[in-house]
Amino acid sequence: MTAALALDPQRQRFYARSVLEVARDLIGVTLRHGDTAGRIVEVEAYHECEPACHAYTGPTPRTEPLFGPPGRLYVYRSYGIHSLVNFVTNVEGVGAAVLIRALEPVAGLETMRRRRGVESDRELCSGPGKLTVALGIGLELNGARVDGGALQLDPPPGSRERPSLVADGRIGITKATDLPWRFCLSESRWLSRSAPTR
DNA sequence: CATGGGATTGACT
């Protein structure tokens, strides 16, 4: 795996699709940062066409990365406290991204416990603000490439069989709550909240 | 320039 591979057009094309497709295809992929890694088990899709999306009102200084090229990160500060990480999708000029909401910890659990200040494995990455702390992802990665830079994805997304998913409404928002754009790995015990059985 | 509001979490009743 060379640095050049990170720029592989195939890799870029993965993110240059509908945010819903990308969201579903990210479930089951392992996200690595340094010596910590977790398997993505819960995500949410956001698109500029609906009011819960930060891109809804058009580009602003904060949301500029959302409108940038696909395959980049949009990291923002929530409630003045937490860093939340998104994968930018679609094409440049369209604001759409996948919020990473929960991981199953798979490597570097001691580092995660130290960063999070908790012992329970289930508490390490079971929320969008928790997992960024556990993996050491901060605002300095805003606009950085999703893969091939500080972060690595394994296996390369889209290269494997799809696991069984459950979809329901997004969490923690007040608008467009009816859209079933939250996707969870079926029967995962690592979610931020339990998903409906389907 | 002043104000209000979060794509959350953890502590507490």
Place this chain on the structure above:
DNA sequence: GTCAATCCCATGC
């Protein structure tokens, strides 16, 4: 179940 922390920035006067 309730609620505060905390700050960037979008919005409106």
